[in-house]
Amino acid sequence: MSKPIFVVVNAFSKQGISIINTLVAEGNYQIRATTTRPVSDTPAALKLKERGVEVVQVDYTKKSDFNKVFNGAKAAFLMTPAISYTDPDYYQKEIEYVKYQADAALEERLEHVIFSSVDTPVLTDAHRAEFKFDILSCRTTVQRYIESLPFKYVSTFNLAFFYSNQIEFIPLIRNEDGSAELALPLQPNDLLPYIDTYTATGPIVSEFLQHPYQYNRAVVPVVAEYLTGVQLAEIFQEVTGIKTSFRALDRQAYIEAGGLNGAPELELLGNRLFEIWDSTAKYGYYYKHRNTKLSNQINPKQLNWRQFLETTKWTGESYQEFREKNNY
Numbered sequence: 001m002s003k004p005i006f007v008v009v010n011a012f013s014k015q016g017i018s019i020i021n022t023l024v025a026e027g028n029y030q031i032r033a034t035t036t037r038p039v040s041d042t043p044a045a046l047k048l049k050e051r052g053v054e055v056v057q058v059d060y061t062k063k064s065d066f067n068k069v070f071n072g073a074k075a076a077f078l079m080t081p082a083i084s085y086t087d088p089d090y091y092q093k094e095i096e097y098v099k100y101q102a103d104a105a106l107e108e109r110l111e112h113v114i115f116s117s118v119d120t121p122v123l124t125d126a127h128r129a130e131f132k133f134d135i136l137s138c139r140t141t142v143q144r145y146i147e148s149l150p151f152k153y154v155s156t157f158n159l160a161f162f163y164s165n166q167i168e169f170i171p172l173i174r175n176e177d178g179s180a181e182l183a184l185p186l187q188p189n190d191l192l193p194y195i196d197t198y199t200a201t202g203p204i205v206s207e208f209l210q211h212p213y214q215y216n217r218a219v220v221p222v223v224a225e226y227l228t229g230v231q232l233a234e235i236f237q238e239v240t241g242i243k244t245s246f247r248a249l250d251r252q253a254y255i256e257a258g259g260l261n262g263a264p265e266l267e268l269l270g271n272r273l274f275e276i277w278d279s280t281a282k283y284g285y286y287y288k289h290r291n292t293k294l295s296n297q298i299n300p301k302q303l304n305w306r307q308f309l310e311t312t313k314w315t316g317e318s319y320q321e322f323r324e325k326n327n328y
């Protein structure tokens with residue numbers, strides 16, 4: 001008998017890579033996965049096809065593309081498409097495009113949808129006045145929309161900050177004396193949750209698929225540990241042997257460090273990203289009632305920062321080199 005089809009939206013996202021790796025290894029589903037790139041010209045898509053994954057090109061602004069992708073499927077992972085953070089209409093577009101995925105999934109009678117969401121600390125008018133560049137709260141809006149639709153099961157996970165942000169967004173600063181600085185738009189002792197997205201996302205999706213009733217209309221925070229910026233730097237030093245300190249960046253320093261002060265749209269991007277860190281450091285990354293220990297119970301193999309550094313062997317090289325080295 002043929003296996004049920006599970007659709008992974010955004011095959012080549014960090015989350016998609018993890019989900020596909022887990023579900024292909026388990027072998028219980030036929031995987032169909034989306035990309036916006038032409039499949040035959042994309043080597044990564046051809047590699048996935050060799051592993052038995054059906055890869056389909058979609059335009060994420062067209063609901064009908066998702067109807068085609070979801071047709072005949074049993075369940076799907078939905079996520080926000082890669083809308084540019086420089087887009088002035090980011091907020092509205094995120095809601096609109098994720099709704100296309102959800103509406104198409106419902107029309108195609110999927111039984112179970114799994115959504116990658118975030119909690120938002122920007123809840124009141126006072127918060128909105130403090131964080132004028134908030135782009136997190138639209139995700140909660142669309143999560144509630146999905147949960148309100150008459151799917152048999154809706155499950156949601158909220159990933160912590162990715163360890164890979166340190167590699168992708170704020171490269172390690174190397175000083176002339178060989179020492180390094182790990183910089184973040186945080187105060188040195190701000191304590192925030194972290195996760196290795198590349199390996200922790202798949203297992204939580206697998207858990208949801210195995211126990212859909214248990215996680216129906218539930219949110220699971222996916223977090224391996226809480227660390228301060230100082231601890232991130234200390235552990236990096238212990239693992240790599242590179243003398244490393246933590247550098248706290250305020251809004252202006254963060255925008256300048258990322259070269260985001262050159263044009264208004266870049267500054268918009270810088271402000272939006274800065275406020276993700278700033279608002280969560282001040283008002284909490286997860287809502288207080290969340291059980292942030294649960295994902296370590298479900299998957300005790302979630303990597304902590306030390307294990308992430310040991311297994312990926314990242315010692316400060318570029319994101320491109322990191323990806324190539326780890327086959328991501």
Ligand SMILES: NC(=O)c1ccc[n+]([C@@H]2O[C@H](COP(=O)([O-])OP(=O)(O)OC[C@H]3O[C@@H](n4cnc5c(N)ncnc54)[C@H](OP(=O)(O)O)[C@@H]3O)[C@@H](O)[C@H]2O)c1
Nearest residue numbers: 010011012013014015035036037080082159160161162165
């Ligand atoms: N960073 C964090 O700490 C954090 C924490 C919690 C939640 N999140 C959420 O996570 C979401 C992003 O998820 P993600 O990081 O898993 O996505 P991602 O890795 O940034 O990938 C997003 C899309 O970018 C394209 N892409 C990826 N790698 C590429 C490459 N090498 N070359 C060209 N295109 C490439 C792919 O689309 P195509 O195949 O269509 O090109 C992919 O689906 C955001 O919505 C964010 O809010 C982030």
